Amino acid sequence: MAEPTLLPDSTRLHLRLLDASTSTIIAIVATTSPEAACPLCQRSSRRIHSHYVRQIADRPWMGCAVRLELHTRRFFCVNKDCVRQIFTERIPTVVAPYARRTTRLTDVFTLIGFALGGEAGKRLAAGMGLFTSPDTLLGLIRAQPASLIPPDPPPVVPKRDQRTLPPDIRQEIVNLAAEYPAFRPHEMATICFVKFGHQPSPRTIKLVLATGPKPSRSRCIAPFHEITDSFARRRAIIQLVNSPKG
Numbered sequence: 001m002a003e004p005t006l007l008p009d010s011t012r013l014h015l016r017l018l019d020a021s022t023s024t025i026i027a028i029v030a031t032t033s034p035e036a037a038c039p040l041c042q043r044s045s046r047r048i049h050s051h052y053v054r055q056i057a058d059r060p061w062m063g064c065a066v067r068l069e070l071h072t073r074r075f076f077c078v079n080k081d082c083v084r085q086i087f088t089e090r091i092p093t094v095v096a097p098y099a100r101r102t103t104r105l106t107d108v109f110t111l112i113g114f115a116l117g118g119e120a121g122k123r124l125a126a127g128m129g130l131f132t133s134p135d136t137l138l139g140l141i142r143a144q145p146a147s148l149i150p151p152d153p154p155p156v157v158p159k160r161d162q163r164t165l166p167p168d169i170r171q172e173i174v175n176l177a178a179e180y181p182a183f184r185p186h187e188m189a190t191i192c193f194v195k196f197g198h199q200p201s202p203r204t205i206k207l208v209l210a211t212g213p214k215p216s217r218s219r220c221i222a223p224f225h226e227i228t229d230s231f232a233r234r235r236a237i238i239q240l241v242n243s244p245k246g
């Protein structure tokens with residue numbers, strides 16, 4: 001960081017007078033260069049057209065607001081081919097064209113905006129003797145190159161409720177119940193574990209059967225109690241386990 005100096009750029013500004021009230025310090029300064037470059041054609045000119053004064057806020061001093069009364073000039077462009085006949089001198093190390101605060105004060109506001117945002121930044125600035133608005137601070141952040149703005153945090157992905165069964169398991173439970181009403185919850189839980197690697201509790205299965213969804217398959221096996229042969233019963237279970245999902 002550059003060494004702090006009273007004036008934003010002591011090589012380009014001359015301090016004529018320093019005046020102070022109880023809450024404000026006014027520095028009357030003037031530009032020192034005998035010439036200025038036309039912003040359009042870059043040709044230097046010493047032909048002064050007129051003088052004018054800009055009121056520019058600067059960094060505070062010990063909590064007191066500092067205002068620069070900047071005496072600056074307009075020049076004639078000496079380039080006959082240039083369409084800009086008159087231009088105002090630029091002092092980019094001090095203040096941007098048409099700005100009402102110094103570049104270094106803008107830097108302070110930008111840092112405050114990045115650190116605290118609009119509302120809290122405004123309160124901190126007020127404590128330093130600076131007056132700004134949340135919109136101003138946020139506007140300075142938006143004006144920065146995109147590379148300086150930290151990326152948005154990744155979107156918050158809600159954790160899946162572990163109590164909620166995936167839809168395919170819920171569908172399988174109601175299908176099993178529709179295909180074979182004699183299955184008891186723990187038997188359906190076993191089938192779900194074999195097919196999906198997830199074993200819902202009997203209580204969950206009862207809840208799914210009470211709340212849906214609707215079955216997507218119809219009965220394909222005879223009711224369990226009508227199958228008298230024990231081998232056929234086991235085969236029916238294996239058939240249900242190996243049936244396609246959904």
Ligand SMILES: [Zn+2]
Nearest residue numbers: 038041077082
């Ligand atoms: Zn020019």
